[in-house]
Amino acid sequence: MKIVFDLDEVVFDWINDFLQYVDKYWDQLELEDERVDPAIRKATSADADSWEFFSKWGLNRRLFEKTYNKYCDDRQFASCPPTSPDIAADIGWLSECGVEIVYCTSRPLKTILDTRASLDSNGIHWDKIYHCGAYLSKMNSVLRLTKEKPNLEYIDGISQKKDVFLIEKPDIVLDDKLEYILEAYEAGVPESIVVAMKYNEEWREKNSVRGLGRKSAKTGFSFTNSNKWRSVFYEILKVKNKMTKAKV
Ligand SMILES: [Mg+2]
Numbered sequence: 001m002k003i004v005f006d007l008d009e010v011v012f013d014w015i016n017d018f019l020q021y022v023d024k025y026w027d028q029l030e031l032e033d034e035r036v037d038p039a040i041r042k043a044t045s046a047d048a049d050s051w052e053f054f055s056k057w058g059l060n061r062r063l064f065e066k067t068y069n070k071y072c073d074d075r076q077f078a079s080c081p082p083t084s085p086d087i088a089a090d091i092g093w094l095s096e097c098g099v100e101i102v103y104c105t106s107r108p109l110k111t112i113l114d115t116r117a118s119l120d121s122n123g124i125h126w127d128k129i130y131h132c133g134a135y136l137s138k139m140n141s142v143l144r145l146t147k148e149k150p151n152l153e154y155i156d157g158i159s160q161k162k163d164v165f166l167i168e169k170p171d172i173v174l175d176d177k178l179e180y181i182l183e184a185y186e187a188g189v190p191e192s193i194v195v196a197m198k199y200n201e202e203w204r205e206k207n208s209v210r211g212l213g214r215k216s217a218k219t220g221f222s223f224t225n226s227n228k229w230r231s232v233f234y235e236i237l238k239v240k241n242k243m244t245k246a247k248v
Contacts, residue, residue: 004164004174004184011124013082017080023040065136072108072136082124084229088123090229099240103130108137115129155167178194204216
C-alpha cells in the first residue's frame, strides 16, 4: 500500500508558522507601510477561512509572494513544526506495516532540502518527497528525493500534483486543498481523504450525507472530523482497513 501525504496543514503546521513569522519580522517586512492590517499579527490558522487566507488582512497576492519568498529564503520550512508530536510514531508505525510513505507538496522547489531537514529532525519517516513548485519557482518541473537513491532528481515536463499521482499510483491521497483531491480522483486514486478545514467546509457539506459535512456521500472520498492529527490518523486507519478487507 502507498499513501501520498500533503505536507502543509496535514503534517506541518504551516499557516501558524507563517503568521508567526509575519509577526516576528513585521518591521523588516514593512507590511504596515503597505497598509496590511496589523491584526494579522495576532491571527492563527483558526482564522483561515479561505484558501487565500492572508488577503483578509490586506496582504494581497503580490505582498504575499514577496513575504512567502522571504520565508522560504530564510529557510523557515526547515523549522516549521509538525501539527502534532504523535506524527513521527504514527507514520513510523504505518511504515512498519509496509505502507510506502510519499509526500507531495506545492512548496517551492528550492525548499525541498528544508522539507527533508524538518522531516528528519522530527523523526518523521519518508520514502519519497515530491515538490511540485511551479509556484514562485516559475519552472514546470517537479523535484523528487528518494531515500533509496539519495540523489535529487528533476522530472521535467510535469509540474502538478496530478502528474505525481499518475506516476506514483497511490492507494490513498490526503490533502486539505480540494483542487488536489479532485486531481487525485481524476488520476484514478481509489481513496482520497479531505482534511477538514474551514475553506473546504462548504464542499464537504455539499457532498456529504444529510449535508453535515462529516460523512462523504461520494465513493472514494472521505473526510476527517477536524484538522487535528488524531482525526487525520483515525481516518487513514479506517480507509486502510476498508481497502485491506476489500482485497481479501
Ligand atoms: Mg496543504
